[in-house]
Amino acid sequence: MARRSAPTARRTRVATELRKLRERAGLTATEAARLLGTSQGQLSNVETARFGVSGDRIRAMAQAYSCCNHAFVEALVGMSEDRRKGWWEEYRSILPTDLIDLAELEHHAHGLRGAITAHVPGLLQTIDHAREIFRQAVPEMPPPEIEHRVSFRIKRQAVLYGPAPHPYQALIHEAALRIEVGGPAVARAQLQHLLDMSERDHITIQVVPFKAGAVPGSGQSIYYAYGPVPQLDTVHLDQSHGLAFLDAEAQLEKYRALFDRIEAVALSAADSRDLIHSISRSL
Incomplete structure (x- = not known):
């Protein structure tokens, strides 16, 4: 040992x-x-x-x-x-440990599922969108830390590329699409990026429209990482005081059911693309 x-x-x-x-x-x-x-x-x-x-x-x-x-x-x-060190280790002395843990979790996952209300998911953000998000952090981050955070977030997106990318389902509330993060130009580029990514076979983007009304889990960002077997799945919650990782059997079952309920009220992938196109044209 x-x-x-x-x-x-x-x-x-x-x-x-x-x-x-x-x-x-x-x-x-x-x-x-x-x-x-x-x-x-x-x-x-x-x-x-x-x-x-x-x-x-x-x-x-x-x-x-x-x-x-x-x-x-x-x-x-x-x-x-598997004791290989990943790219995230170079950030271990720079960024909070829970962000390092998140990158490791994503890298080894067999599939990813996310539901978010107020923001575009990190794995689908453009550089300019991500930078503006970090600029709005409280307390304010110094420019070097912002750039570290941006580069870390973009490197995390590698799980969606390459010869064997992770299957990824993103359930995004319409509210997140209509917030003009960084102004109209940045917002249009972000929406176009979502459309481009939605065309990839392993990525499913579905929008929860305003007309769906109240939906479960709308007060938090929820991320579900599939392990090699169901018992090794992990739920990640992005909260104002930091990240939380859940893996108790009852918690996993709860969040699987919650995702299914959100998906049930979301638009289809095709209708979601139509709505994203519509929002982009209105900017």
Whole structure:
């Protein structure tokens, strides 16, 4: 087991899932350590992500905990053994940790789904749109930090390009499309970018129109990242005090249902493109 001074969100998730497996098996840390032939302290270090854990060790723990879900166990093994550093690491000393965790989550996701009311989703923002958003932050950001944030956001968008881009569904409220962020020229360019991206086979953009009335989840930006198996999905909430990551089974089920309800009142992809065209022409 290798000591990690700053565990990533991905490895922390592995540690959390191993603790959950032990608890579901009805074992105390002392009992589990005895079964595994290790000390309670070492097991604690694994479950809190202070130590990394090998694939063989994960399989042994799953067997000791009577976990028969092979796909889930192998997904944990894959997450633990992939120790490659991503592009986001160069920002670790510059930007908040939760943004680094978000980029890592997106990179390893098997699919992405987002619902947002007041803003265009970050993965679909133009450079000028993103820069204006960060200029409006409270407290005010100094210019160098704004540029770091903009470059980080644009690099995150790499998950939508390349030979194997992530499937991505964006549910965007009409309000976000009508806010002229950066003025008419920037707003028109942003709308055109949405139209261009909506033509890609792996991207679905649907607009929730004003006429849909009240919709669930309209008070927050919600992001759903699909893991290699459903148990390893993650919900990301963008809140005024920072980012939150949720992965409890009940929470995942709640937000899957919430997304389905939002999608049910959204326009079709074709009708959404027509509305975006209409808004763009009116600017």
